[in-house]
Amino acid sequence: MHKYLLLVCIAFSSELLSQKVQTNLRLNRIDGKKIQLKQYLDNGPILINFWATWCGPCKKEMLHLDRLSKEYRKNNFSILSISIDTQRSLSEVKRFIRSKRYDFEVFIDPNQQIFKKLNGNIMPTNLLIDKDGQVIWMHYGYMPGDEIMMEKEIVQLLNK
């Protein structure tokens, strides 16, 4: 039981430690190109969104991500959307993204290596990262209304 309590303590201390992402992470863009994260960070802060075609809440959230991407692009803010669909259903990703014509860029992570490196566990997972690679805000899951909190965090970061 004491071991379990220790795990609970770690969970609740989660915001005491700060996470920094490695800026030379290589991402696989949906068109097959490999791009380093620092290419985006050099331009400004980013929001990384992990999603999958089988995840209903993720698709609902994307509508809001599209709006946020269009709204704050002028502030050098980018949204990178990373699908964790496996190779078995990857053709669905291409079709879904191209037909929706979303504003943000889409990447694939079929073996969930980037997802694990950035401590994703629940779908969707969102990370707001500043120019230095510091994770400013991280959020698990999506409920309608979460986009308000997300926008507040983005605005706060852009105003810094």
Place this chain on the structure above:
Amino acid sequence: MKIFSLLLFFLFFTSLFAQINFSGSLVSNYGKSKNSFNFFENRININSDWNNWTAWFELEHSNPPELGRENIGLRKIRFEYQSDRIGLKIGDIYEYWGNGLMFNMLDDQSIDLDTGVKGALISYSNDLLSFEYLYGKQRSWRSTIHAPKFDERIPNYKTNYTLNGAKASFSGLGASYDFYLLGVENNNLTQALYLLNEITLKESDAVLYGHSFNYSFGDFESDYHYVSNINEKGSGHNFNSYMFLNDFSFSLSLKDYFFNKLSPYDRWDFINNPNGAFYFQQMPTVFKAHSSLYLGRITHQTDYNDELGLSITIEKQNMHNGSFIFNFSQSSRHTEWENKLNENSAFSWNIKKYTKLPSQQWKFNPFKEIYFEINGYYRSKLFYQISFADSYDVTDIFSSIYKESGQAFSYEALEAKTIPIILTYELDAENSLNAQLEYQVLKKGIYSMNPDMKNTHQSFGSSFSKNAQINKFLSIGFSRSPKWSISLNVDNTNTEDVLVMEKKRNNNFIETILNPVFNKSLTWSSVDIVFNVLNSTQLSLTYGSQRGGVFCSNGICRYVQSFENGFKFGITAAF
């Protein structure tokens, strides 16, 4: 105890070396039920990086895990170096080559699937070309009834391969070409009887090669992948193409996997038939992956040794920020098998016919699904997703004998019509109501005919006590962003498969309350509460029962036993 020593070690290093970045996450799940589906599963991921180096550790303390074998200690470890051109990975490696046709290394805890490699990968890339070299040991645990000690939750057979491969890629002018070569040393040992003595045979090694070709031009994209097993003369093809015209998108996917010819009796017995497609070749399924509960339960099992098929999707965007989707998927085996009398006057399986196109005849184990979906927002407040699926799948063939009087046969098939509906109504900026409704009529059983009998009509024996199973699922919930959500789930049926049904039900009080409306012996209900304590810390609590059956994740399925009258508690956190 080791796990906690490592944690202390990690915290010590965090404070000692401020220039090394550490981050991590924790997943902890506890469950206890009245039918002894108990588990206590904890995993901690730790990531650290220093300049161009990264390290990843996964620690586990699972006793027992929800699915899989007990594991206490270090589960995964990997060190990586990445510069602009050169990359190196040492430890647990997860990669995919040839769209999964060559290999596809996955670690999916929800279905206890792990096809990763322990070894090293070195890579070089520039703007035009890249090279990769991989060497490693691939060991996976699998569940099978053909090996001793079969258990629904604990895999009972270990596969063991050594992989040694290289990949070269060239890209430019909107196209790319990849070439792969992979040597597979098969370290599995088969126990066989020879002159009444049990002997151990080493299984055969293999050499695989393959190509991938990708091309895109404006609103048209296509990719083609091919893999051949030189020793076994088996091969796999996968082709995908997409076209986008205004609000319409069209996609076509084809598969043609033919790595081994196995009779209906041997089809899923990979222990006594080890040649053919390898477990680490997790290839595209080429049918629509569903998030619906009931469609997930009847997901088609892809036979990577012998299957060809296609999937066509047409999507049109509508004015309500949604779309209309149509999908048609069809597949079958290449081979038709028949029972013939051999020299010992016993029936044995023999190939009768081949097909080069997906067949709809039951003799070729056909699968077909037609799916429609409409989704969008009504007045920006109500999200709706209404779907309909018509599915047909011949899952097993037991006999097929051609006689002068006609054909005698026996096969198992399922036919289902499923309507999944999802509704979300946003009351205001923070509060919303959610509902998920599913209705399914499932007819599953054995079709048989004997032309020598007086009544020569095809007969049907249902797998259920009734002719068709009618499944109804209802989930109603409320969520308050960003803190919490609650939902009540009711899964009801009119009859259950004898193989799936628990001998004795342990109803919870929700099922007892609902009993006047839903028969409590055939109803599984639960309450889920999710609470976001902090932005990256989520607690979840489930009380009640969950029906057993097939559970699928990304097209890979396994049977999961029911969870009867208990509770589950979970913590997920990033730190």
